[in-house]
Amino acid sequence: MPTSYLEIVELPDGRIALRRADDEETLVVLDFSADAKEFLQGQHVEVAKAMLSVGVQMAGKLAEGDLDHAQGPRVLH
Template sequence: MPTSFLEIVELPDGSIVLRRAEDEGVLVTLDFSDDAKVFLQGQHVEIAKAMFTVGVQMAGQMAEGELVQEEVAHVLH
């Protein structure tokens, strides 16, 4: 992916997206349920920022060959 500035935006429908600053194309979308928003006490946007930050860092490490994929099954919790 070419180098560009990324932005995190909360859309009118409540979705939080990661996109390139120069266009409207969405790269990743996060949707928190109403229950999750209540549990997070309205801090869901901050949680989304942290999730996107870690994801972008990991993608960068993978692109630079620093992150090695394990050959085992992964369980998502």
């Protein structure tokens, strides 16, 4: 992916999206359920920012080859 500025936006339907600043196409979309939004007491945008920030950092490390690529099944928690 070419280097460009990324932005986090709240879409009209309430989903949170990551996209390039110069493009309307979304790269990642987070959709919190009503229950999750209630549990987070309206702080779902802050949680989305943190999730996307860590994801972008990890993608950068992958691109640089800084992460170990263990073979075998992956367990997602």
